[in-house]
Amino acid sequence: MNTKKTLKIVFAVLAVLILALIVFLGMKIFSKLRLPVNILHVAENTLTVSGLSEEYKIFLIADSHISLVDDRDPDVKSKALSRQASFTTNGIPGHQYFKQLLKRAEKDESDIIILGGDIIDSAMYASVDYVYEQTSSLKTPFLYLTGNHDFEYGNEYFSETAYTQYKSRLFEIHGINNYRIAEYDDLVVFSADDENNQISEEALKAYKEVAKKGKPMVVCLHVPLEPKEAGSEFVQACKDIWGASDDGHSRVSIGPEGCYMNETTQEFRNLVLAKDSPVVLVLAGHIHFYRNDALTANTRQIVTGAAYEGNAVEVTLRPPQR
Numbered sequence: 001m002n003t004k005k006t007l008k009i010v011f012a013v014l015a016v017l018i019l020a021l022i023v024f025l026g027m028k029i030f031s032k033l034r035l036p037v038n039i040l041h042v043a044e045n046t047l048t049v050s051g052l053s054e055e056y057k058i059f060l061i062a063d064s065h066i067s068l069v070d071d072r073d074p075d076v077k078s079k080a081l082s083r084q085a086s087f088t089t090n091g092i093p094g095h096q097y098f099k100q101l102l103k104r105a106e107k108d109e110s111d112i113i114i115l116g117g118d119i120i121d122s123a124m125y126a127s128v129d130y131v132y133e134q135t136s137s138l139k140t141p142f143l144y145l146t147g148n149h150d151f152e153y154g155n156e157y158f159s160e161t162a163y164t165q166y167k168s169r170l171f172e173i174h175g176i177n178n179y180r181i182a183e184y185d186d187l188v189v190f191s192a193d194d195e196n197n198q199i200s201e202e203a204l205k206a207y208k209e210v211a212k213k214g215k216p217m218v219v220c221l222h223v224p225l226e227p228k229e230a231g232s233e234f235v236q237a238c239k240d241i242w243g244a245s246d247d248g249h250s251r252v253s254i255g256p257e258g259c260y261m262n263e264t265t266q267e268f269r270n271l272v273l274a275k276d277s278p279v280v281l282v283l284a285g286h287i288h289f290y291r292n293d294a295l296t297a298n299t300r301q302i303v304t305g306a307a308y309e310g311n312a313v314e315v316t317l318r319p320p321q322r
Contacts, residue, residue: 039090040097040104043290045302045315049280051216052319053186058218059105059140059314062116062285064098064307065149068126076122076154083121087308094121094308099134101312106140108314112182113140116285116304117147117194117222123166124153132173143182144174145191147222147286158196179203181210187317188213188278191220192268194286197259199268207268217278218317224284224303226255227295228273234293234301241289252287273299281315 065087069080087094098119105113115135120127135142148158151167167174178193178200188210192203211217226235235257238250245251250258254269261269272279272295279299288306290313295301305311 039092040100040310040312041305042101042104042312042314043292043302043304045292045313047281047300047315047317048320049187049216049317050320051186052317054319056112056184056187056317057108057110057314058112058114058189058283058317059101059108059110059312060114060116060220060283060285060302060304061098061101061105061119061307061312062114062147062222062304063118063288064094064101065118065121066095066098066127066130067093067121067124068095068130069124070126072125076124079154080122080124087121089309092310095127095130097307097310098131101307101310102134102138104312105314106138110140110314112189113138113142114189114191114220114283115142115144116191116220116283117145118149118285119144119147119307121149122153123151123162123169125169128169128173135173141182143180143189143191143220144170145180145220145222146170146174146178146193148194148196150174177202177206179206181206183210183215186215188215188217189220190217194222197223197254198262198265201264204264204268207271211271211278214278216280216317218281218283219272219279220283221254222284223252223254223259223286224291224301225269225272225282225295226250226253226258227293227301230257232293234291237289237291238287241287281317283313283315 067080067084069077084093119131151162153166156162180191182189190207190210192199235250238252242252282301284303287303290305291303293301302313304313
């Protein structure tokens, strides 16, 4: 091999190594940077609630679609990197938005943070570890409910394998039940996992028990409910953005004009939307755009935009003025 050819190979290898080093150092530096405040979009809402004696501030984050992966999950690494690119906005990946939104929630002195599903895009160890690391340092209590992506894995989507092998990876941050409750002196916050657009019998039973207490309730879901009255602007907006199914239904909402409801889910929706329901507010995600709608005369629903775009919702519940 002649000297010139050898030098060209050496220089080419050095160039590749230098480029790799620049990329590595750039990612290290970027990971430590604070995001500019103006790239976060927190929709602030205030709701007056009878029966409260003090204010409560609730911070909702959903759909960050964190897609971090390492060698512990080699079979899904290629898919994960592709998904991470899909959930990167303005050059900023979803996990960085998630981190800064948590900081915003604590800065605003929220009483509770709701992690409303699809926080991670797949149950990969690196993604779960990242969320555990970020939430472990929180001073603010939080409830984590699963969406339709948190424990999917490769082609395992709401399958028996997904439930038995991959959902358990979330137990340290999510808990073992498919519902969670935060109870205060005059308020109950209830969250239920997404069970492929359904509510589980276990969650329904827990909801009924806590609703008997008669306290004002906030219900947190991943997939939003449809308003009680048919033909709502909300359902039309869902179809405009996500398209309609073959039968003309919304693909991304729970109700008669949306996803199929089994008997348990129908009963849950009926109870939440009943005239004597204690539920004053439903919080949800899933659709990736913000909405604030009346479900009934007494119950509102606020849906957050996607966290991978820097979106979140902050709701202040206030007692009536005396």
